[in-house]
Amino acid sequence: MEGCPRLPAIYFDLKLSLESVDLCxxxxxxxTANYQENGADFSNECEQINHLREHAINCSIDEPSVRCLQRYFCQLQLLGNRFxxxxxxxxxxxxxxxxxFQKDESTCNDIRFEEAxxxxxxxxxxxxxxxxETRKTHESLKNACTYFRYAAACFEKLRDQYTPYSEDFTPALLTCQVDILLGQAHEAVLEKSFLDQRPHSVNAHVAMQISDYYQMALLNLTKTGIGSIVSKRFREWRVALIYKSSYYLAITYFCNGLIxxxxxxxGECVCYYENSIKRLTDGWKTAEKISTDKINVYKEANTFTNDMIMRKYKIAKRDNDNVYFEKIPALSSLPTLQGAIVAKSQVFDCHDPDVSGPDIFQKLIPMKNSEYVSSLRDLSRNQRATIADDTLNKLKVGWYRSPQGNQVSLTEDITFSLENSVLYTEDDLQNRKKLISSLNEIPSEMATTSYQKVQIRHCTILQAAQSLAAEMLKIVLEY
Known part of the structure; x- marks a missing residue:
């Protein structure tokens, strides 16, 4: 398959936001009403988040734009958690x-619509x-696969975690898009596998998976109502998916024939080659309806593949007819090959500071936290030492007793706390980072969880206890 022209990939157009929005x-x-701060003092932060939005909605098709959009997405989540x-x-x-697709407008006063x-x-x-990507070199194939995996993860998350605010967020359509993208990621894997001359069995499983993805995408594309949503793209996608499904099934049979x-x-060899040619021929009947600007690429790929398979078929049939005389089995009598998923969707990490950037409103501390910290300063040295000692003991044994007398597991407390976290300042974060590395009594898995949350400037009850314990001990030692 080396030297075979690459089939064009399907991509999706951007949504547009034409109205200017003041997020703040x-x-x-x-x-002013809910924090011990003057709201007017945060004009710079408000300007930053609005400026970030302007860049995000006027992006280009390049990696810097992706990074801008990712940062804005992360900042929206932080904004929604705080306000x-x-x-x-x-x-x-x-x-x-x-x-x-159709450029119909949808309006909603929900920050999650903006996130979506x-x-x-x-x-x-x-x-x-x-x-x-040209997909002609190892580097380009690797890039294409990575891009499609990241894209698939976005549409998966959109389908699974957000409300269908507009028609293009319809779950069946998003599932179709995910399957298309994962199919294309596997195309890049298969093309690289051919370049690397991987075993025929590997190529057969990957080709079968590609065909499966496109069949599943076609199934969702043809569900009631989806065609009217994608409008002009429906015919193009349908033709491409039918052809690609047949094409990669033909490649599967060809690889089985080689095996x-x-x-x-x-006899099996002849059977597989025959069915490979048949699938390719059937697929081309549909591909002839592809748009004129892409027909030549499809034709070149189809001709190259057909010639390659036909050469192998003629030799195999001649040898079997004249030398081996093996019975040619029916395809249905041969083992069914299962596809192999080798490229899963890959999410970008909003917890990564390199992705999210600094929290724009990080200096804003909830009033109740500020009052709590202030109250700690009023405690005597002995009271602080007692709290510190008690907290450390609870961390060691893994549980504590609630005011109602119930024994509470710290593991369960962590789960609850992760879902009900509060925000802390940058100084607190640095203290907790040092603390996590110094408390050897804490199991490693708990420390890892805490560290990840520190990265996104959240604090669980357990982390607050650790921080408090460290602060108390420091004060005691100073005395």
Whole structure:
């Protein structure tokens, strides 16, 4: 298969937001009312987040734009965790986006609609970057596979974690897009496998998986209502998916034929080659309907593959007819080959500071936390020492007793705390990072969990206890 022209990849267009939005229209007043801060002092932060949005909605098809969109997405999540920005909440903002196909507008005063739209665009750009790769070198094949995997993860997350705010967020359509992207990621894997001359059995399993992905994508594409959503893209996608499904099934049979040939199973070999040619011929009947700007690429790939398989078929049939005289079995009598998933979707990590960037509103501390910290300073040295000693003992034994007398597991407490976390300042973060590395009594898995949460500036009850214990001990030692 080396030298075979690459079949074009499918990519997705960006959603557009044409209206200017002030994310911080209501935030300064909320800060003044709910924090021990003057909301007007956060004008710089408000300007930063609005400036970031402007860059995000006017992005290009390149990696810097992806990084900008990812950072904005992460900052939206931090913003939504800190301020009430769900529908009709105190800081809610009206967002308007066009869908990615018919350009119909959808409006919602929910920050998660903004998150979903940005996530869609991250996936769309990744799909375009993958489609733009030539896939002729190892590096390009690796890049294409990575881009498609990242894109698939975006649409998966959009499908699984967000409400269908607009028609282009319909679960069946998003599933179709995920299957297309994972199929294309596997195409890159298979093409690299051919370049590396991997075993025929490996190539057969991967080719079968590609065919399966495109069949599943076609199934979702043809569900009721999806065609009207994707509009002009429906015919193009349908033709491409039908052809590619047949094409890679033909490649599967061809690889099986090579395996049979190596194993001296001449009748099976002829059977697989015959069916490979048949699948390729059937697929081309559909591919002839492809758009004129792409027909030549499909034709070149089909001709190359057909000639290659036909040469092997003629030799195998001649040898079997004249030398081996083996019975040619029916395809249905041969073992069914299962596809192999070798490239899964790959999410970007919002917990990674290199992705999210510094929390724009990181200096804002909830009032109740500020009051709590202030109250600690009023404790005597002995009271602080007692709290520190008690906290460390609880960390060692792994449980504590609640005011109601119940024994509470720290593991369960951590789970609860992760879902109900609060924000701390940068100084607190640095203290907790040092603390986590110094408390050898804590099991490694707990320390790892804590460290990950430190990275996104969240703090669990257990982490707060650790920080408090360290602070108390430090004060005691100073005395």
């Amino acid at each position: 229209e209501k935030i300064p007043n909320y800060i 009430p920005m769900l529908p009709d909440a105190e800081c809610s903002v009206r967002f308007t986006w066009e869908d990615g 739209s940005i996530l869609y665009n991250i996936g769309a750009i990744y799909s375009r970057l993958g489609a733009n 049979a040939e190596d194993n001296k199973k001449h």
